[in-house]
Amino acid sequence: MTATTDGFARAERRSSGGDAGGRAARLRLACRFALREMRGGLSGFYIFLACITLGVGAIAAVNSVAGMMSExxxxxxxxxxxxxxxxxLNQRPATPDEMKFMAGLGEVSATQSLRSMVRREDGSDQSLAEVKxxxxxxxxxxxxxxxxxxPLADLLRKTPDGYGAVAAQSLYDRLGVxxxxxxxxxxxxxxxxxVLDREPDLLAEGLAFAPRLMISGQALEASGLxxxxxxxxYAYKVKLPAGVDPDDAARPANDHFPPLGFQVRTAKNASPSLRDNIDRFSQFLTLVGLTALIVGGVGVANxxxxxxxxxxxxxxxxxSLGASGRFVVAVYLVQIMTLAGLGILLGLCLGVVAPFLTARFLVSVIPVAASASVYPGALLLAALFGFLTALAFALIPLGRTRDVAATALFREAGTGGGAAMRWSYLGAAIGLAAVISGLALLMASDRKVALIFLAGTAAAFVILRLVAAGIAWAARRAPKIRSTPLRLAVGNxxxxxxxxxxxxxxxxxxLTLLVTLAIIDFDLRREIGTGLANRAPDFFFLDIQNQEIAPFRQKVDELAPGSELDAVPMLRGRIVRLKGEDVAKMKPPEKGGWVLRGDRGITYADAVPENSRVTEGTWWPKDYAGEPLVSFAAEEGHELGLTIGDTLTVNVLGRNITAKIANFRQIEWENLGINFIMVFSPNAFAGAPHSYLATLSIDADGEAAEKRVVNGVTNAFPAVTTVRVKEALDAVNQLIAQLALAVRVAAAVALVSSVLVLAGALAAGNRGRMHDAVVLKTLGATRATLVRAFxxxxxxxGLATGVFAVAAGAAASWFVVDTIMTLPFVFDWTVALTTLVVSxxxxxxxxxxxxxxILGQKAAPVLRNL
Known part of the structure; x- marks a missing residue:
């Protein structure tokens, strides 16, 4: 034995020289021992592989699919x-000079878009349509x-039967034609x-709440709408000559058009809202995948x-043969990282096939999901996260093994044996966690959201450890129990x-993540399906002309006597200057910047609108005739850094109007009543052509009353657009359902990872349970007693964990619903009971x-090794 010990020690000393050659020799020796031990198979590491594979696969798949869509x-x-x-442009076509400017850039195609009611020829039914x-x-x-x-020209041509039109299948289905x-x-x-099967520029038009109806420009002119x-x-698309860069062509256009209310986009920024949504959603799913990977890291440690x-x-x-603690760590670190590499490889395979599996589905949802490919950047990111996570969580148990003496290892049931953790290993693990967090922040499109998510995950780990310590503390101080199974359970x-x-x-x-998302989804659906439906008006009416407002009121009184009609003037305007500064040259703030992007609905009034109250400044007198004044929404105004007395310039119908901020208003948006970010003094738009926006709350229930109003208004005022609030809320509900499904799938990944870790933790404790079972059976315990105890x-x-998950999930969902979404919070007990049962x-x-x-394990083999 002494000769063997000396030989092993000399071999390690020869391979542990201070030079690079010695370190390489030591690593080769460690690899040789590691690979020899791995010949016995992967027993005990299947959950390890599953945790790594699931987390890496989720990150790789999400980023690969997002890359495919962005590409x-x-x-x-x-x-x-x-x-x-x-x-x-909104509400006005381009002038001859503007058309000449655009025609000088290349070939121009002009389209016009609006929402309007389409009805059957006999007036028996109608539907809202997105007309183009x-x-x-x-x-x-x-x-x-x-x-x-x-050819489209043939389909839209005027014939003796009238103008032709094409429409999406859903419009045919709604009207039964x-x-x-x-x-x-x-x-x-x-x-x-x-039937219109595919519209190439659909995504550039923004979110649609109704089916598409496509007609010719001459038909729209003849419609009187x-x-x-x-x-x-009014949209004007320009096809540039070959070789002309769109950005180079856009620069003079950007200098020429913003003061006139134009919005200019290039093909490189074809659908900014879709691109931003893809970035945000892929970031969220990546963070959820990273959470699953970190949860899986606990499984790695187990x-x-x-x-x-x-x-x-x-x-x-x-x-005993002379190996140092550092050499032992190297041997098993090689094993662990080799197996981690296998798990990472399996996860990357999932990431590779994900675009190919989802491409066909995404084409039907988003018609730009290009042909699937392999995305090395997404795969590299997932592999890096997997490697760092596996290494960080492996260092903690390895660090406790290094300094355990051979005699303790022979004597004790586990490698921990009470050995202290070396600060170098703990520091390395913490450093790797910091690197993982830094990488997640670096790759995030919204670093604030990523930071909150990571901080929340870290806090959850700390809180869960404290909860576990609290449960153990309570069990330790529990009163003496007469029941043997219960006493054993509490002791365990x-x-x-x-x-x-x-x-x-x-x-x-x-479980906490699932509870949080489930309650948020419940409250959103409840608020939109019931709360908003009860508080909101039944109808919105758009494009009521000045000369039609009086007969429109009379008609509504006939159709729905006793109902409440609220009508206000409405224009569309775009903020072009803020506090004297050109908005096009400003970097909009993260919050409130949406007010500066695109056109906003605006109005004028001589009194404070309903559902709002002045919080700063004063309202103008009823017959005010001085410089134009504007009342701005308080929250958005403060986000933009505005104060009382600042000026803003809006472009309305091609005319720039500068007004001074007279006051800020707190607006109650929750009831879907009429309200605007900007309300001007009446003298600001004296003589400007505009239409009216109206809401109607009918004093009757049932489909028949609503249908009578829709048919009567549409047939009497064909140019007025009627929006049924119930249908709009149904469309929002469908959108929320689609998002909720994706979020639930992501949360399920985290739950599956948690279940794998649970299985691994229980399997890791089986060896100690084996000793307990054998000793207790030797002392007279029956299998039934042990089963009841376990x-x-x-x-x-499970009950303690479930109760914590319900409490933590309820608190998190309350914060999101009440504080962030500012909606009524209602706790769903079905979610709580389901969570407890699942746990x-x-x-x-x-x-x-x-x-x-292990309850059937023979006593003798185990007792011999005690």
């Missing part, structure tokens, strides 16, 4: 935008698909000629601890090496499944 937007930018450049009028040059890029397949039937739009009769003040968007525990005799032999909760920290930590985070222990742990089933089920096998 599709870049690749199809011209088709999405409808041209190399897009100029947009196109010219002969449309589309400049991309292809438009219809059924039957015919088919191609060949006739519909009424304003004063015009249209012949439906085809476009009148002074009508809410029409697996490494259990593996080292099973190798304590081998480690003791190494040390607080004894050294108990499963309490692992169970609480592994399940707590996943089941009671798992039941208590109990998982802990008791996995616990007994793993424990049942």
């Amino acid at each position: 599709g937007i870049r690749h199809e930018g011209k088709a999405i935008l409808g041209g190399d450049l897009r100029f947009a 009028a196109v010219d002969a040059a449309y589309p400049l890029y991309g292809s438009l698909a219809t059924t039957p397949v015919k 088919k191609p060949g039937d006739r519909l009424r739009l304003g004063d015009l009769t249209l012949t439906m000629t085809a 476009v009148q002074p003040g009508s809410l029409v968007e 697996a490494v601890r259990a593996h080292l525990d099973s190798k304590r005799a081998v480690i003791a032999t190494f040390k 909760i607080h004894r050294p090496g108990a499963l309490t920290p692992s169970v609480v930590l592994s399940l707590g985070l996943g 089941a009671t222990e798992y039941l208590l742990l 109990l089933v998982l802990t008791v089920g996995f616990g007994l499944l793993g424990t049942w096998r």
